[in-house]
Amino acid sequence: MREIEGYLEEKAKTVEHHLAAYLKDIPGTLGESMNYSLLAGGKRLRPILVLAAADALGGSEEAALPFACAIEMIHTYSLIHDDLPAMDDDDFRRGSLTNHKVYGEAMAILAGDALLTKAFGVMAEGALNTGLDGKAALRLIQECAARVGAEGMVGGQVKDIEAEGRAVSLKELHDIHRSKTGDLITFSVRAGAIVAGACAKELEALTGYAERLGLAFQIGDDVLNVIGDRDKMGKPVGSDVEKKKSTYAALQGLDVSKKQVRTLVEEAKNLVSSVEGIRPDYLLGIADYLLDRER
Amino acid sequence: MREIEGYLEEKAKTVEHHLAAYLKDIPGTLGESMNYSLLAGGKRLRPILVLAAADALGGSEEAALPFACAIEMIHTYSLIHDDLPAMDDDDFRRGSLTNHKVYGEAMAILAGDALLTKAFGVMAEGALNTGLDGKAALRLIQECAARVGAEGMVGGQVKDIEAEGRAVSLKELHDIHRSKTGDLITFSVRAGAIVAGACAKELEALTGYAERLGLAFQIGDDVLNVIGDRDKMGKPVGSDVEKKKSTYAALQGLDVSKKQVRTLVEEAKNLVSSVEGIRPDYLLGIADYLLDRER
Numbered sequence: 001m002r003e004i005e006g007y008l009e010e011k012a013k014t015v016e017h018h019l020a021a022y023l024k025d026i027p028g029t030l031g032e033s034m035n036y037s038l039l040a041g042g043k044r045l046r047p048i049l050v051l052a053a054a055d056a057l058g059g060s061e062e063a064a065l066p067f068a069c070a071i072e073m074i075h076t077y078s079l080i081h082d083d084l085p086a087m088d089d090d091d092f093r094r095g096s097l098t099n100h101k102v103y104g105e106a107m108a109i110l111a112g113d114a115l116l117t118k119a120f121g122v123m124a125e126g127a128l129n130t131g132l133d134g135k136a137a138l139r140l141i142q143e144c145a146a147r148v149g150a151e152g153m154v155g156g157q158v159k160d161i162e163a164e165g166r167a168v169s170l171k172e173l174h175d176i177h178r179s180k181t182g183d184l185i186t187f188s189v190r191a192g193a194i195v196a197g198a199c200a201k202e203l204e205a206l207t208g209y210a211e212r213l214g215l216a217f218q219i220g221d222d223v224l225n226v227i228g229d230r231d232k233m234g235k236p237v238g239s240d241v242e243k244k245k246s247t248y249a250a251l252q253g254l255d256v257s258k259k260q261v262r263t264l265v266e267e268a269k270n271l272v273s274s275v276e277g278i279r280p281d282y283l284l285g286i287a288d289y290l291l292d293r294e295r
Numbered sequence: 296m297r298e299i300e301g302y303l304e305e306k307a308k309t310v311e312h313h314l315a316a317y318l319k320d321i322p323g324t325l326g327e328s329m330n331y332s333l334l335a336g337g338k339r340l341r342p343i344l345v346l347a348a349a350d351a352l353g354g355s356e357e358a359a360l361p362f363a364c365a366i367e368m369i370h371t372y373s374l375i376h377d378d379l380p381a382m383d384d385d386d387f388r389r390g391s392l393t394n395h396k397v398y399g400e401a402m403a404i405l406a407g408d409a410l411l412t413k414a415f416g417v418m419a420e421g422a423l424n425t426g427l428d429g430k431a432a433l434r435l436i437q438e439c440a441a442r443v444g445a446e447g448m449v450g451g452q453v454k455d456i457e458a459e460g461r462a463v464s465l466k467e468l469h470d471i472h473r474s475k476t477g478d479l480i481t482f483s484v485r486a487g488a489i490v491a492g493a494c495a496k497e498l499e500a501l502t503g504y505a506e507r508l509g510l511a512f513q514i515g516d517d518v519l520n521v522i523g524d525r526d527k528m529g530k531p532v533g534s535d536v537e538k539k540k541s542t543y544a545a546l547q548g549l550d551v552s553k554k555q556v557r558t559l560v561e562e563a564k565n566l567v568s569s570v571e572g573i574r575p576d577y578l579l580g581i582a583d584y585l586l587d588r589e590r
């Protein structure tokens with residue numbers, strides 16, 4: 001595991017360096033508020049997936065980085081808005097106060113809006129600067145909007161809110177998470193792959209890898225929420241139960257959930273190992289690392 | 296004035312028809328909430344400016360329409376978020392209940408997020424479908440993000456909030472409005488012009504037109520807030536005074552403000568009348584129509 005941990009650490013640093021550069025000229029409290037959440041740490045799983053997918057196809061890191069950073073901005077905006085009193089009403093995130101607890105609700109809403117907006121600007125600018133094919137870049141921006149908007153992440157958040165406090169089927173839970181968290185993870189891998197010029201077969205395998213990884217990640221999160229310790233999660237253990245949220249752990253039990261995570265990770269690894277053009281080392285490492293979180 | 300009114304009415308209908316089509320597949324309460332605000336009427340000034348600028352250069356309406364619709368989505372998202380309790384806390388907009396009064400705060404935040412996201416998807420998709428040059432389209436998306444994000448509209452909203460309840464200089468007020476409302480109006484005209492293939496000289500004149508129009512529009516709004524009637528504004532007269540908001544009317548008096556609106560509109564008209572490649576009729580009509588609001 002040592003090699004992948006070194007890779008993850010190095011790439012998280014690269015991403016954070018670029019994220020900070022993108023925000024450095026935004027003045028005042030808005031800039032502070034955006035920086036506070038964007039540079040609050042975290043695994044940087046999504047941007048690293050962009051870089052790892054591009055690398056797996058021999059693509060340039062320079063071309064992948066703007067998409068990696070944009071995706072992290074979108075992930076961060078979604079966390080800021082999800083934490084708001086009108087939504088999940090969370091005071092802590094990764095062990096620190098949430099954005100609105102520090103900067104107030106108005107600034108948190110606006111910081112989220114500005115991060116989401118910036119993400120699209122960063123993708124367009126990045127594509128122009130690195131000479132990515134115009135049509136490919138526009139298709140990526142279009143796919144991004146679909147996967148994080150009403151038909152994707154935002155739609156999933158709505159479904160999640162509407163499901164709170166009532167019984168939810170496993171099928172419904174799948175559907176919620178596929179859009180709420182899965183779509184952005186899938187887009188991360190696809191963006192890296194497309195920037196690196198993936199052929200149809202490579203893109204299909206990498207998409208399958210991402211879909212399984214996203215689901216494994218969500219089920220793993222549910223499991224950790226039940227059995228994990230507070231330090232690992234940065235939020236109180238058992239908070240899902242407290243909020244009466246439907247979870248995989250609650251719906252199908254811990255043992256089935258853990259087994260499912262293992263199966264999904266195996267499937268994901270097999271998919272990227274079976275296509276000749278893909279150099280899967282880091283993608284395999286990331287999948288294993290994910291599996292290892294629970295131990 | 297009859298001709299321009301006919302034009303405005305016709306183009307508003309065209310825009311609304313396309314806006315409805317863009318949202319038709321978004322299901323459930325999120326779709327309803329997005330539709331509620333996006334199709335709540337209004338002058339459709341910004342999207343009509345996109346179409347009028349494209350038309351002034353002989354550009355195709357088909358290529359301009361996605362940008363027109365995207366800009367109206369962005370304008371609508373900003374209104375939904377601005378009306379939230381944590382921001383301006385407004386119950387009414389254009390005589391109807393604001394989004395969060397109908398759908399609740401969580402849905403209003405998410406509907407705004409989804410509209411902003413959709414706007415970028417619509418621009419990218421539109422550029423692909425109408426065969427707009429890839430680089431030109433990416434530059435437009437980049438400019439849009441800059442003008443409506445932290446450096447533009449969102450930044451202006453932050454400045455506006457931070458200026459509430461304290462004395463503001465005329466220079467500061469200019470700065471607030473240039474970013475809060477001016478940038479999106481300027482982008483509207485520039486998007487139409489760029490889609491139509493404007494040369495540097497045409498783009499410069501049209502940008503100058505838009506900047507003056509945007510400022511005239513804001514000063515005119517301030518004047519109307521003092522002297523207008525409730526039906527015209529859709530919100531209580533004098534609400535700015537009540538909220539202790541700094542306005543042009545308060546800072547420099549009604550007469551100076553009214554005169555300034557007239558001067559700005561004249562300058563705007565002169566700019567677009569002085570460049571050979573621009574057929575300015577509708578742009579002149581829109582400027583006059585704006586001036587006429589106060590009479």
